[in-house]
Amino acid sequence: MPTLEDNKRFWSDEYDWETLGNEWSADWGGPDMQWYGTLLPRIHAFVPTGTILEIACGCGRWTRYLQGLCTRLVGVDLSERCIRICRQRFRDLSHVEFHLNDGTSLAAVSAPLDFVFSFDSLVHADIDVIEAYLSQLAGLLRRDGVVFLHHSNLGEYARLPGFETLFSRLGFLERRLHGRDFSVDAAKVAAVAQEHGLQCISQEIVGAGGLMIDCLSVLVRRDSPRARENRIFRNTGFTREKRNLRRLARLYAFRQDDEKQH
Numbered sequence: 409m410p411t412l413e414d415n416k417r418f419w420s421d422e423y424d425w426e427t428l429g430n431e432w433s434a435d436w437g438g439p440d441m442q443w444y445g446t447l448l449p450r451i452h453a454f455v456p457t458g459t460i461l462e463i464a465c466g467c468g469r470w471t472r473y474l475q476g477l478c479t480r481l482v483g484v485d486l487s488e489r490c491i492r493i494c495r496q497r498f499r500d501l502s503h504v505e506f507h508l509n510d511g512t513s514l515a516a517v518s519a520p521l522d523f524v525f526s527f528d529s530l531v532h533a534d535i536d537v538i539e540a541y542l543s544q545l546a547g548l549l550r551r552d553g554v555v556f557l558h559h560s561n562l563g564e565y566a567r568l569p570g571f572e573t574l575f576s577r578l579g580f581l582e583r584r585l586h587g588r589d590f591s592v593d594a595a596k597v598a599a600v601a602q603e604h605g606l607q608c609i610s611q612e613i614v615g616a617g618g619l620m621i622d623c624l625s626v627l628v629r630r631d632s633p634r635a636r637e638n639r640i641f642r643n644t645g646f647t648r649e650k651r652n653l654r655r656l657a658r659l660y661a662f663r664q665d666d667e668k669q670h
């Protein structure tokens with residue numbers, strides 16, 4: 409798995425940010441359809457709100473929508489280049505700030521946070537990185553604050569006997585998993601959250617190509633009025649949802665995603 413240093417180098421020096429990450433929304437027919445069709449329905453109960461923290465904001469694919477749903481938005485990312493681009497891209501917005509971090513620290517972020525969002529970034533992070541972030545969030549979240557975290561679920565498969573040997577033989581499969589981390593899965597995130605004063609209240613495990621490789625976890629403080637038993641859903645229809653939105657985008661998505669890097 410790539411180290412934090414590898415990540416820093418890749419996202420700052422090697423990746424071509426020409427279309428600011430919008431290329432990853434192609435399966436949905438663009439970021440608008442992905443936001444309004446897939447992401448907003450899952451987080452609508454938590455926004456609009458006061459302060460939003462976006463962890464690993466990249467070049468602002470989701471910041472663009474989140475900023476309109478809060479009174480203050482803080483973005484953190486380990487890539488200097490992403491932070492520079494975000495500062496430039498959102499320079500006219502006085503309620504938005506961006507901080508470079510080391511891949512684990514939220515020291516630059518001040519409490520209280522109402523909503524924490526991370527999507528399409530920490531699927532590559534190992535359990536130590538996830539734990540580092542979760543361990544700081546209980547202290548930063550407002551009592552009724554909420555975390556929406558997209559992370560790997562591959563750990564579920566790594567526990568199967570002989571999987572590592574099998575997996576190392578299936579190089580083609582590894583490429584299809586887009587660098588998901590093997591040390592993380594839904595159950596581990598729920599357990600780590602508990603250790604740090606948080607509680608998972610929903611986990612949607614989603615798949616690609618027949619494997620349930622990702623998880624969308626919603627977490628709250630253990631003393632939150634929203635705390636409840638974890639509800640887990642293995643959503644095998646996620647790819648269908650995506651395909652359908654792509655078809656709808658041809659009819660209903662009008663914005664040209666031609667924003668280029670500044």
Ligand SMILES: C[S@@+](CC[C@H](N)C(=O)[O-])C[C@H]1O[C@@H](n2cnc3c(N)ncnc32)[C@H](O)[C@@H]1O
Pocket residue numbers: 412415416419428429463464465466467468469470484485486487490509510511512526527528529530533537
């Ligand atoms: C695939 S991009 C996605 C960016 C954005 N979330 C989006 O969906 O457009 C991954 C981003 O995560 C950042 N990143 C990766 N690991 C990180 C970590 N441990 N802490 C902070 N940022 C991280 C990278 O620098 C990069 O900007």
